[in-house]
Amino acid sequence: HYTSVRRSRMGKLNVALLRYLSKEDFRVLTAVEMGMKNHEIVPVGLIVSIAGLKHGGCCKILKELTHHKLLCYEHRKVNGYRLTFAGYDYLALNVFANRDTIFSVGNQIGVGKESDIYVVANSEGKKFALKLHRLGRTSFRKLKEKRDYHCHRRSTSWIYLSRLAAMKEYGFMKALKERGFPVPAPVDFNRHCVVMQLVDGYPLCQIHSLKEPALLYSKLMDLIVQLGNCGLIHCDFNEFNILLNDKGYPTIIDFPQMVSTAHPNAKWYFERDVQCVQEFFKHKGYESELLPKFSDLQRVDTADVELCASGFTKEMQHDSDELHTDFRYSELEEVESFDDTCSEVEQEEMPELTVHHGSSSSDSSSHDSSQSLDRIQELSLHNGEKTVKQLGVEKNPSDVCYIHGNGSVVRHLAKKTFEKKVKESHNSSSVNKRKSHKRGQ
16 A cells, blocks of 8 residues: 555654555454454454354464564453554554555654654655554543543543544544644544644744744734633643744644633633743743633534534533524414414324415515524415425525424425435325225225
């Protein structure tokens, strides 16, 4: 797969063996990975059954992979194998190679307490940054106490936690990039690896002198406030996670530890981010009394709800849904009164519905622009047997909630899907009537 990789060992990632592995080798690696979902040590018999290979050939492959340190053999009550980070790297890199995301791997450009970063390139020669999450290092062993990746699980492997961290980081980067934040553009992710844009800049901690410290200070504080207004707190906003290019524009990196502003310790995290920026500029000889406060945040987005950030519980999700709903309580009361009137209608099979768009000319002329964008529209059938009420918002008219005449909510469906389902039900009812008519004859 990789034709331009170096044979020498690059940091802790040696991909020279990747080109020589066969499909059977990756089947065995995948079998061990699947077995580790329920087993800390995967027995040989389970590996053979999952891989779908003969026992002798599978055992030979296991020994070869163990020799290359892609697997590790454990002597315990139940002898078996477990996947190493090197084997996990190969599984992810093989997927990237098949997707044509990565064609070659370069040098290591960064290392942290929970990740390694390498320069990679695709077949066209375009360079990216590859971040490998490596949770569980001796320098950061208290991760299970400080992060909630594992939720309420009692025991989890470091490989699984690394996978969760990569998923979180990719989700945060994608959402922040869509909202216009200065973050690297995410390209692809698989397992514990994230491929992102290679930023042309240097870490802020490596820059000795700043041309305009006041302007940069203001930009960084504004970014902290903007993140808070979206419901997110970085929790590690310091000079090590801020890249600065030649033009003086900052770029934020490292997102797995982000939490919601609804987190119990959100205020403390927010003040710590502000203090980190303040202390850095104080060492550079610039001080300012202008500091953002947690109480000044004004929520304008629900990014923490969309990304299920840490600290956002189900109860808060329910409250947020009620807070950001597009329907007024008065309109909901009209729906209830409408359902009461429709409860007297006889329960019969629903015929085909003809849904009309908009309202009449008299209604449109009496419509006031100062009114809310919410709209409630009553649609009647031609035969007058049943009535259907349509609730929608002009901002997104495709999201429609249809309510039967008996008051039961069908589900939030697009209009075309609803009409299709009603048409199918009408066709099936007509077919049943024909069959009953033939039986009567």
